[in-house]
Amino acid sequence: MPSKEKFPYTVRVVSEILESNGSSSMASVCAASLSLMDAGVPIKEAVGGVALGLVKEGKKEVILTDIAGLEDHFGDMDFKVAGTRSGVTAVQLDLKINGISLELLKKCLEQSKEARLFILDKISSALSTPRQELSSFAPRIDVIKINTEKIGELIGPGGKNIKAIIAATGASIDINDDGTVLVGSTDAAKSEAAIKMIKAIAEDVEVGRIYIGKVKRIMPFGVFVEIAPRKEGLVHVSELSATFVKKVEDVVKVGDEFKVKVIGIDELGRINLSKKQAEQAS
Secondary structure, eight states: OOTTTTTTOOOOOOOSSSSOOOOOHHHHHHHOOOOOOOOTOOOSOOOEEEEEEEEEEETTTEESSSHHHHHHHHEEEEEEEOOSOOOOEEEEESSSSSSHHHHHHHHHHHHHHHHHHHHHHHHHHHHHSSSSOOTSSSSSEEEEOOOGGGHHHHHHHGGGHHHOOOOOHHOEOOOOOSSEEEEEOOOHHHHHHHHHHHHHHOOOOOOOTTTEEEEEETTTTEEEEEEEEEEEEEEEESSSSSSOSGGGTTOOOTTOOEEEEEEEEEETOOEEHHHHHHHHHH
């Protein structure tokens, strides 16, 4: 299974057996491996499993591979071995006799490996690697990291900023003290929108970057545009359009949203924006 940092989910696999004439547990191992990969869970390797049986009479002994119900019932052993191509991950041994030798145990493991590799080939022919995208039926949890000094700014006074993001996107957001932010949603688009809003607050404004801005104030010389909560910049009248603008109100009004490009930040931290250059970049 992937690490918590890579895949912050609690995974529960349910296997419903409707009929059985063999090892339902080993069937569940193989089916679980395929279902996890099909759901987009980034497991490192597929896992397969097989049940071995034993018929022992005096000094004669026969190891059975992939035992059926009758072989399990009348046999002397039920030895379940699960694993990947790299090695064994789990075993379970039930005996009806007093014990088996180490030599016999070695033969069982060798025989189970041959069967396991055969099964893994069959699994691989159906689905060789986990799907790149998480299943649309699964809730999405994205993990991003922000500077710990930006946590307060992201939360905002009385939780104003974080509440606004949640209200706008419907995503759930959890912030850890180390700057790890978990964004959960059943909708990939809403999750992505929440992440963009978080980054807009938590990341420093960069010259050359394009933001979606909202007009907050109109002045004779230009407009003040909010590109993130509590982050505003000026779009000078000369940067509103590629054509001559006589009156600012002829081009934009308060509440309008459009792309703006950061073209400069002065020594006082004031942000200069351009609607014209953002449109040209598009």
